[in-house]
Amino acid sequence: NAGVTQTPKFQVLKTGQSMTLQCAQDMNHNSMYWYRQDPGMGLRLIYYSASEGTTDKGEVPNGYNVSRLNKREFSLRLESAAPSQTSVYFCASSEGDEGYGYTFGSGTRLTVV
Amino acid sequence: DQQVKQNSPSLSVQEGRISILNCDYTNSMFDYFLWYKKYPAEGPTFLISISSIKDKNEDGRFTVFLNKSAKHLSLHIVPSQPGDSAVYFCAASGGSQGNLIFGKGTKLSVKP
Numbered sequence: 001n002a003g004v005t006q007t008p009k010f011q012v013l014k015t016g017q018s019m020t021l022q023c024a025q026d027m028n029h030n031s032m033y034w035y036r037q038d039p040g041m042g043l044r045l046i047y048y049s050a051s052e053g054t055t056d057k058g059e060v061p062n063g064y065n066v067s068r069l070n071k072r073e074f075s076l077r078l079e080s081a082a083p084s085q086t087s088v089y090f091c092a093s094s095e096g097d098e099g100y101g102y103t104f105g106s107g108t109r110l111t112v113v
Numbered sequence: 114d115q116q117v118k119q120n121s122p123s124l125s126v127q128e129g130r131i132s133i134l135n136c137d138y139t140n141s142m143f144d145y146f147l148w149y150k151k152y153p154a155e156g157p158t159f160l161i162s163i164s165s166i167k168d169k170n171e172d173g174r175f176t177v178f179l180n181k182s183a184k185h186l187s188l189h190i191v192p193s194q195p196g197d198s199a200v201y202f203c204a205a206s207g208g209s210q211g212n213l214i215f216g217k218g219t220k221l222s223v224k225p
Contacts, residue, residue: 043218045213090157101159107156
C-alpha cells in the first residue's frame, strides 16, 4: 500500500547509544515531518522538511538531528540517547497544502534504558 | 503556551448516542482545522477538516463545527459505534507556521 513507511517498529537503546530512525514516503509529497507522542502531551513536532534540501526545527528539536536524503526519505538521528527520549516517534508527509493534512507512518516505539 | 487545547482527556459514550469532542484554540491566524483519529499501535489518520471560512463540514456520521468568535471547534459523531473508540486529535494550521499544531488528544470510548 502507498504511504509512509517507518523502520524499525520497536527499538531498545542504552543511554548514550546512537541510532537513526528511517522514514520513506511514496506519494511524491514535498513536505515531511517527525513528531513524538508522549502520554498526556499529544503530538509534538521535532523537525520538519518543507522541501527536498531544507530542514527546520520544530517545538522539541534538542537531542535530535535530521537528514532529508532525497524527496522520499527523511531520517531522524539520536546521537546520544537519553531516557527522556523514550517515546513513540511518528513520521508524516504532506503535499504542503495544509488543507490535505498529513499522512502518518505507523510509528517507532523507542525505549531508552 | 498551548495554541490548540483539548481539555477533556477522555469521553465515554453509549453506542448509538452522539459523541461530542471539543477543541479550543488561541491563534486567530489559524485558517484550517483538522481532526485525526488514532488507534493503539497505529499512526494517526485524517478524519475530517474545515476551513476557517466555513462554520460546518459534514462527512457521513462525522460533522465538525467551527465557532470563530469563540475560537472553538467540535467534532460530532452520530450515531457512535464501538469502532469509533480511539484517541481523537484536533489540529490547526496557518498563522506563522506552515505545519500542523496538535492538541493533546481525547480518548473516546464507545460502549456497546
